[in-house]
Amino acid sequence: MANIPIIENHEKSRELFSKATKIIPSGVYGHLGPAEGQFIPVSNWPLFLTKAKGSYMWDVDGNKYIDYMCAYGPNVLGYGDPDVDAAAKKQIDLANCTTTPGSIMVDCADLLVDTVATADWAFFAKNGNDATQGAMMAARAHTHRKKIIFFKGYYHGVSPWQMKKDYPGVLEEDVCNNIILPWNDIPALEKTIEENKDQIAALIAQPYDHGNFYDNSFPEEGFWPKVRELCTKNGIILIVDDVRAGFRLDLAGSDHYFGFEADMICFCKALANGYNMSAICGKEFLKSAMSSLSYTGSYWLSAVPFAACIACIEKMKKLDTPTMFRENGIKLTEGLRKAGAEHGFDLVVSGAPALFYLRIANDDSMVLHQEWVAEMVKRGIFLASHHNHFMNASLTDKDIKHTIEVGEECFKILANNHPELF
Amino acid sequence: MTDAKTLAYINLYGILGTLENLCELDAEASALAQVKRPVSIAFSVKGGPDATLTFKDGRCRMEQGVNPKATVLLPFSSCEKFNGMIDGTVTPIPVKGFHKIGFLLKNFMKLTDILTKYLRASEEDLKDPVFFETSTKLMFYLIAVAISQIGNNDSIGTFSASNIPDGIIEMGIKDSVAATIRVKDHHLVTIKQKPASYRSKMEFGSIKLARDLFDGKVNAVACIGEGTIEMHGLINMIDNLNRILDRVALYLA
Numbered sequence: 229m230a231n232i233p234i235i236e237n238h239e240k241s242r243e244l245f246s247k248a249t250k251i252i253p254s255g256v257y258g259h260l261g262p263a264e265g266q267f268i269p270v271s272n273w274p275l276f277l278t279k280a281k282g283s284y285m286w287d288v289d290g291n292k293y294i295d296y297m298c299a300y301g302p303n304v305l306g307y308g309d310p311d312v313d314a315a316a317k318k319q320i321d322l323a324n325c326t327t328t329p330g331s332i333m334v335d336c337a338d339l340l341v342d343t344v345a346t347a348d349w350a351f352f353a354k355n356g357n358d359a360t361q362g363a364m365m366a367a368r369a370h371t372h373r374k375k376i377i378f379f380k381g382y383y384h385g386v387s388p389w390q391m392k393k394d395y396p397g398v399l400e401e402d403v404c405n406n407i408i409l410p411w412n413d414i415p416a417l418e419k420t421i422e423e424n425k426d427q428i429a430a431l432i433a434q435p436y437d438h439g440n441f442y443d444n445s446f447p448e449e450g451f452w453p454k455v456r457e458l459c460t461k462n463g464i465i466l467i468v469d470d471v472r473a474g475f476r477l478d479l480a481g482s483d484h485y486f487g488f489e490a491d492m493i494c495f496c497k498a499l500a501n502g503y504n505m506s507a508i509c510g511k512e513f514l515k516s517a518m519s520s521l522s523y524t525g526s527y528w529l530s531a532v533p534f535a536a537c538i539a540c541i542e543k544m545k546k547l548d549t550p551t552m553f554r555e556n557g558i559k560l561t562e563g564l565r566k567a568g569a570e571h572g573f574d575l576v577v578s579g580a581p582a583l584f585y586l587r588i589a590n591d592d593s594m595v596l597h598q599e600w601v602a603e604m605v606k607r608g609i610f611l612a613s614h615h616n617h618f619m620n621a622s623l624t625d626k627d628i629k630h631t632i633e634v635g636e637e638c639f640k641i642l643a644n645n646h647p648e649l650f
Numbered sequence: 651m652t653d654a655k656t657l658a659y660i661n662l663y664g665i666l667g668t669l670e671n672l673c674e675l676d677a678e679a680s681a682l683a684q685v686k687r688p689v690s691i692a693f694s695v696k697g698g699p700d701a702t703l704t705f706k707d708g709r710c711r712m713e714q715g716v717n718p719k720a721t722v723l724l725p726f727s728s729c730e731k732f733n734g735m736i737d738g739t740v741t742p743i744p745v746k747g748f749h750k751i752g753f754l755l756k757n758f759m760k761l762t763d764i765l766t767k768y769l770r771a772s773e774e775d776l777k778d779p780v781f782f783e784t785s786t787k788l789m790f791y792l793i794a795v796a797i798s799q800i801g802n803n804d805s806i807g808t809f810s811a812s813n814i815p816d817g818i819i820e821m822g823i824k825d826s827v828a829a830t831i832r833v834k835d836h837h838l839v840t841i842k843q844k845p846a847s848y849r850s851k852m853e854f855g856s857i858k859l860a861r862d863l864f865d866g867k868v869n870a871v872a873c874i875g876e877g878t879i880e881m882h883g884l885i886n887m888i889d890n891l892n893r894i895l896d897r898v899a900l901y902l903a
Contacts, residue, residue: 245875254871263874266885270877394810394893441886592817593849593883614885 232607232637240288241275259300259615266614272602280307282622285610293610294627298618301472301497305543306622312501312539319535330531332538339538340509343545345484346493347509351518353528356471357385359494359506360432362523364389366492366510367430367465370517374405375424377431377464381411381439384432384469411437412448417455421462430465431455435473435482436579440614441594443587444579452488459491465514471496471506476582476619478550479541481509485550498544503536544621550582553619556628557581560619563632571639572650573600585616590649596642603638652901656807658698658729659799660901661736664792665765666693666703666712671791671842672765673710675784679764680708682757689753692720698729705757722747722754776861786861787827791842793864794821794829796898797891798838804901810893811836817849819887823860824853831891850883852891866899 245262249255256275258264267273274287283306285295298304305312323330337350344350353359364376376389384390388402407424409416421428433455437445459466468490470482475498478485483493491514496506504527510518561577561584568575573596574589588597594613601613609631611617643650672679688706693699694716702717703710716723723746726732734740744754767775768785769792776782800807801814814833822828828844854860855878862868863879870892873879881888 249869249872249876254869255875257871261871261875263871266881267875268882268885269880270875275875392809392813394806394890394896396896400806441884594885595883598882 232634235272235291235606235608237289237291238271238274238287241273244288245275266598266612268598268613269602272606282306282308283620283624283627291608293605293608294623294631295610296617296619296631297610297612297615298620299502300615301618302500302502303618303620304475304498304549305501305540305547306620307502309501309540309543309622311543312503312536315535315539316503316532319532322531324532325527325530329529330534332531332534333529336534336537339541340507343479343541344493344495344509345480346489346491346511347481348512349510349515349518351508351510352534353506353508354504354525355385356469356494356496356506357387357390358525358528359471359496359508360384360390360467360469361387362518362521363465363467363492363494363508363510364430364432365521365523366508366514366518367467369520370514371429371463371465373427373429375407375428376405377407377409377417377420377428379411379433379437380408381437381442382408382432382434383439384434385471411445412451414451414454414458417458421458421464426463428462428464430467431459432467432469434469435477435486438472438579438583438585438616443576444583444585444616446579447486452483452486456488465491467491468493470494472616473580473583474498475541475544476550476553477580479544499540500533500537501540503533503540505530505533505537547621549621552621553582554580556623557584557619559625560584560628560631561586563628564635567632567636568639570636571643573639573642579616582619583616584619586611596646599645600638600642603641604634607634607638609634653804654729654733655698656800656803657901658695658732659803660796661733662693662695662699662701663712663714663799664795665736665769666701666762667795668769668788668792669703669710669761669765670712671788672761672768673705673708675787676764676768679761682761682764683710684708685753685757689722689750689757690717690720691722691724691747691754691758692716693724693726693732695726695732696728698726698732705753710761720747721750782861783826783857786823786857786864789864790823790827790860791829792902793895793898794831794842795840796901797821797894798831798840800897800901801838801891801894804897807894807897808836810890811838814838814887814890815849815884817884817887818845818847819891820845820848820851820853821891822851822853823857824855826857826860833887848883850885850887851881852888853880855879 245255262270276288277285279286285293340350341347388398391398393400393403468483470493473482474495481493483490492510558581565575576587576589579585598613601611604611673683683705690704692702700716702713702720722744724742735742768788771785801811819831830841830845832839859878
C-alpha cells in the first residue's frame with residue numbers, strides 16, 4: 229500500500245473562517261459550510277479553497293483532496309474542463325450579460341429540446357430553486373389550483389413554499405397548501421387525490437428518494453407509471469426535480485431512465501459544469517402557462533453559461549457519461565464495501581452508483597460513519613457523512629484505486645479505535 | 651405565535667421544576683428548603699399540566715401529577731390563570747394545606763424570588779463568576795425542559811418533533827451540566843442528567859459560550875464552524891431539536 233499522508237494543517241482555513249464570521253452570516257452559510265456540510269469534527273475539514281482541477285481541489289493551506297462532492301453536483305466533467313472553459317471564454321469575448329439575449333440562448337434551448345425526452349421547450353434561470361419554483365408557478369397558472377404534493381424527506385429548494393413550517397422565516401401560510409406523502413406509497417397517493425379532488429395543481433418529486441441521513445431508495449416496480457397515470461387522470465402536473473440527479477443517470481432525463489414522462493423537468497447542477505444556469509423543460513401544453521409568468525432575473529439569460537451548457541452536454545454525449553459514472557461508481561463503492569467488510573464493517577451503499585450514498589450500519593447513530601469519513605478527509609478523500617456523493621468524468625482508475633486504499637486504511641483505524649465492537 | 655397551554659407546561663415543569671436545581675446549587679435556597687417536616691405543593695392546572703413539588707432536607711423534587719398526599723393543593727381554573735401566577739398577576743388560593751400557608755408565603759415565595767434573580771439576571775449580578783455559572787446552569791436546565799414541552803405541545807414544535815427519529819439526544823455544556831432528551835414516537839422527555847449513551851449529541855464548548863447563545867449574542871451555526879459547538883451522531887435529530895430550541899426564546903421572553 230502506498231504511504232498515505234495525513235493532513236493536519238488547516239491554519240489558514242481557520243484564520244479565514246474566523247474573519248468570515250465577522251462579516252458574513254455563519255462564515256460560510258448553506259450546504260458548503262461546516263454546519264450544513266456536517267464537518268464532524270470541523271478540525272478535519274478544509275473551509276476554503278484556492279484552486280480546483282479535474283477531480284481535485286487544493287485548500288488554502290495547500291492540502292490536496294479528491295473531491296467526491298463535486299460542488300454538490302455541478303462538477304460533472306471535472307473542474308476546469310478545457311472544452312467547456314474554452315466555449316465559455318470564446319463567448320465572453322463576444323457578449324455575456326446584455327440588453328437582449330445572445331443568439332446562443334436559442335442554440336442552447338434547441339440542444340435541450342433535442343436531448344431531453346420530455347422537452348418541447350426550455351426555460352432558463354440560474355439555480356435549481358429558480359427552476360422548481362418556476363415549474364410550480366406554471367403548474368398553478370395552468371390548473372388554477374393551489375395544492376402541491378411532495379414526498380416525505382423532500383428537498384426542492386429554498387423558497388418558503390418548498391420548506392417546512394418550523395424553518396426560520398417560513399410562515400404556516402407559506403406551506404399550508406403542501407401535502408406530504410410517504411415515498412413509494414401508491415394507496416396513500418390515491419387516497420389523497422380522492423380527498424382533494426380538483427384541488428391539486430402538481431406533484432413534485434425527485435426521480436428517486438435521494439434524501440439525506442438515510443439510505444437512498446429507488447421507486448418500486450410500477451410506481452412511476454402509476455403516478456403518471458394518476459396525475460394524467462386527475463389533471464395534476466407531474467414535475468420531476470432532476471436538479472441533483474439530472475444528466476448523471478440519463479442524458480434524456482431521469483424520468484426517461486425510470487420509464488415515464490414528466491410534464492416538466494427541472495435541471496441545474498450537471499447542466500454546464502459549474503457555469504451558473506438552470507432550466508425547466510416541459511411539454512407543449514404547458515408552454516403558454518410558462519409564458520404567462522412574471523418570472524425573470526438579471527442574469528438568467530446571460531450568454532456565457534449557455535455556451536458552457538452546449539459544450540458540456542455535447543461532451544457528456546460523446547463520453548457517454550451516464551455509463552461511465554455507473555461503471556466507475558460500482559467499481560468505487562464495491563471496493564469500499566469490500567474494504568469495510570475485511571475489517572468487520574457493514575458499509576451500506578445505496579442510490580445510483582453515479583450518486584452513491586454511504587452509511588456504516590454497525591451502529592444506528594452514524595457516529596462510526598462520521599469517524600470513518602473524518603479519517604478519509606484527513607487523508608485527502610473529501611466525502612460527506614450525510615449526503616449522496618457525485619461521480620465526475622475526470623475521475624481516473626488510479627483515483628478510484630487510491631480512494632479504496634485510503635478507505636481500507638481508515639476502516640483499519642476505525643477498528644483499532646473501537647475494540648469494543650469486535 | 652405562542653400558546654397559553656405550552657407556556658403553562660414550561661412554567662410548571664421548566665420554571666418551577668428548576669427549583670430542584672436551585673436548591674442544589676444555591677445555599678440560601680437549600681436553607682429555605684430545610685424544613686422540619688416535608689412540605690409538598692401540588693399544582694393542578696385545568697386543561698394543562700399537574701405536578702407536585704416536595705421540599706425536604708434542603709432539597710426540592712418535582713413529580714408529575716398531583717400527589718394525593720400533598721400538603722398544599724393549588725388549583726388553577728385555566729392555563730392562563732396559572733401563567734398569571736408565574737407573572738405575578740394572579741394570587742393562587744390553596745384549597746388544602748392552610749396550616750402550611752407560612753411556607754407558601756415565606757419560603758416558597760423567597761425561593762421563587764431567588765430563582766427569578768438567576769433566570770432574569772442583571773448585567774451587574776452576572777459579573778460575579780459564581781453567580782454567572784449558577785445562573786447559566788439553571789438557564790440550561792430550564793431550556794432543556796422547555797424543549798420537551800414545546801416539542802410536545804406547541805403546534806410548530808410538535809411538527810418539528812414529528813421529524814425526530816426515536817432515540818436519546820445528549821445536550822450539554824463541556825465539563826459542566828448535561829441533559830438527556832429521550833424521544834419515543836415523537837414524544838420528548840427531558841431528564842436533567844447525562845445519558846449513558848446517545849444517538850446524537852450537541853455540546854456547547856464552555857459555560858461562557860452557552861450563556862452567549864442563551865442571550866442571543868452569538869450564532870449557533872457560526873459556532874459549529876468555529877468548533878465551539880460540537881455535534882455527533884444522527885444530526886437530523888439535532889437539526890429538528892434546534893428548530894424547537896428556536897422557539898424556546900419566544901416562550902421565555
